[in-house]
Amino acid sequence: MAAPPGLKSGYAKEMTHTIRKILIANRGEIAVRVARGCRDLGIRSVAVYSEADRIAFHVRMADDAICIGPAPSNQSYLVHDAIIQAAKISGADAIHPGYGFLSENAEFARRCQDEGLIFIGPKPETIALLGDKLAARETAVKAKLPLVQGSDTDTSDLKQAIAAARKIGFPILVKAAAGGGGKGMRVVHSEDQFEESIRSAASEAKSAFGDSRVYLEKYLARPRHVEIQILCDQHGTCLYLGERECSIQRRHQKVVEESPSPIMTPELRTRMGSAAVEIARRSGYVGAGTVEFLVDEQRDFFFLEVNTRLQVEHPVTEMVTGIDLVREQIAIAEGRKLTLRQEDIQLRGHAIECRIYAEDPDNNFMPSTGTLNAYVIPAGPGVRVDSGVVAGSEIPIYYDPMIAKLVVWGTNRAEAVTRMKRALEEYRVSGVETTIGFHRVIMDNEKFLAGELSTRFLDEEYPDNVYRRVSDVVRERAALAVAIDKYVRERKISVSPPQQATRSNWAAWHRHGNLRSFKGSR
Ligand code: ADP
Numbered sequence: 001m002a003a004p005p006g007l008k009s010g011y012a013k014e015m016t017h018t019i020r021k022i023l024i025a026n027r028g029e030i031a032v033r034v035a036r037g038c039r040d041l042g043i044r045s046v047a048v049y050s051e052a053d054r055i056a057f058h059v060r061m062a063d064d065a066i067c068i069g070p071a072p073s074n075q076s077y078l079v080h081d082a083i084i085q086a087a088k089i090s091g092a093d094a095i096h097p098g099y100g101f102l103s104e105n106a107e108f109a110r111r112c113q114d115e116g117l118i119f120i121g122p123k124p125e126t127i128a129l130l131g132d133k134l135a136a137r138e139t140a141v142k143a144k145l146p147l148v149q150g151s152d153t154d155t156s157d158l159k160q161a162i163a164a165a166r167k168i169g170f171p172i173l174v175k176a177a178a179g180g181g182g183k184g185m186r187v188v189h190s191e192d193q194f195e196e197s198i199r200s201a202a203s204e205a206k207s208a209f210g211d212s213r214v215y216l217e218k219y220l221a222r223p224r225h226v227e228i229q230i231l232c233d234q235h236g237t238c239l240y241l242g243e244r245e246c247s248i249q250r251r252h253q254k255v256v257e258e259s260p261s262p263i264m265t266p267e268l269r270t271r272m273g274s275a276a277v278e279i280a281r282r283s284g285y286v287g288a289g290t291v292e293f294l295v296d297e298q299r300d301f302f303f304l305e306v307n308t309r310l311q312v313e314h315p316v317t318e319m320v321t322g323i324d325l326v327r328e329q330i331a332i333a334e335g336r337k338l339t340l341r342q343e344d345i346q347l348r349g350h351a352i353e354c355r356i357y358a359e360d361p362d363n364n365f366m367p368s369t370g371t372l373n374a375y376v377i378p379a380g381p382g383v384r385v386d387s388g389v390v391a392g393s394e395i396p397i398y399y400d401p402m403i404a405k406l407v408v409w410g411t412n413r414a415e416a417v418t419r420m421k422r423a424l425e426e427y428r429v430s431g432v433e434t435t436i437g438f439h440r441v442i443m444d445n446e447k448f449l450a451g452e453l454s455t456r457f458l459d460e461e462y463p464d465n466v467y468r469r470v471s472d473v474v475r476e477r478a479a480l481a482v483a484i485d486k487y488v489r490e491r492k493i494s495v496s497p498p499q500q501a502t503r504s505n506w507a508a509w510h511r512h513g514n515l516r517s518f519k520g521s522r
Contacts, residue, residue: 019093022046022092022120023094024047027388029387030388033098035062037324040327046066046092047064051071078102087115093117095119103310122287134213151168154214155198170219171187171189171218178213184202184204223454227292231328240342242317243261243272243273250458255438258351275293289306319409320348357403357434357435359434361435361467368395371393372393374428376429380426383408384407406420406423406427408420445461447461
């Protein structure tokens, strides 16, 4: 097997850093990722933590740590003052926001600037411009990017909205202008559901973002989600680092990502990459970012939005390009010039990421909280686990339940899938339910293996929301049968007298599906 490409950089190796200490305004796996990046560069790191995260893994991974408030994130990780103060007290010169929390908050980025701290991300004006989906669409029009047909004004006014909807034609997607994380989004199939959908989307947007503006887009039937990673320095160089296919989604949220996309051609990559660079230039982009597109069955692509931060799925790009994105972010924030040229960016092999959540796929992905009694992560060739937890960690109720990202690399897609299956088998977690079994099911899916993906994949392939492999069910039931048999024998319990329990009795019992009633006690 060829090894994954070594991490390379557009900067001189021996560079000394003007940023000497970075406060990481985040928690979980991304805080750990950034702390590791800092250590690789000889930069000191400062963790912040809430009262619920006192002994969290990210706290142990940083050089210093400061408590910033009670468990709820609106009293800790989202409090600008607390984070700025922590940066000042610890003597940090820069703040890395990770993703989520304050990463796309223009006001916070501005505050950092005003306080003389470097915000590792784009300029506040760029964040504000691209964070507003209506303004971003306008910018995309100016940059001559293809867009999904839509209403390019706020349609909170119902009359206007209905007129716009009729023009676009159903099905329609109502979207929040300030949206993110799938919030304030509603699919509307016909005019009679329209009014209610607009109202509920607007009210959800108001409570999530303090902004009730919504607009409409034509709802594409079976698109793929393909996004381009960009990297722009402060001196006008802007590069694209290939794509990530993120079509496997639950409720419009990504769960599996890969690079390259199975449908990509060099010609399409050049067109999408150039489009991404064009909108980046138009918005004065600086730093690492992602331009998201939908791609239809004819391989036509349409601009979706720009994420002005490091993405959850950035490791798949790191695996195939060999470029350390956190390192690049820091160097760009220091004002260095990118010395890489577009032609230096070569994609090698194939990488896949599975997001591992503490959620119960058998119970509608209900978040699962508790203590990780056992936690054994996979390793070996081509495997990377970005984990926010270790054995003994608590999974609190307050935050996103993603505990880790399992990323694998292979010389081609088939090898990467095989390696992902191996890694998923090695992963051992007890104490909370996880999505590991769910990912095993996807890795066995014929359509997934054929690269036939769309954002409707999970709905179409698993309409009953049942994600279990036949072999897992059989194995699980066999294990239970043996355990029950042992229990019955040890206690000399007589079941169904006058017969003694035998394996064949149990087997018959399982066949009738009675073991389901034991599920709750596992
Ligand atoms: P958010 O910022 O809330 O995550 P996005 O605009 O990035 O919202 O879209 C998230 C997902 O929603 C996409 O990956 C896709 O699955 C779906 N989606 C968004 N717009 C459309 C559309 N016009 N047609 C079909 N699906 C869409």
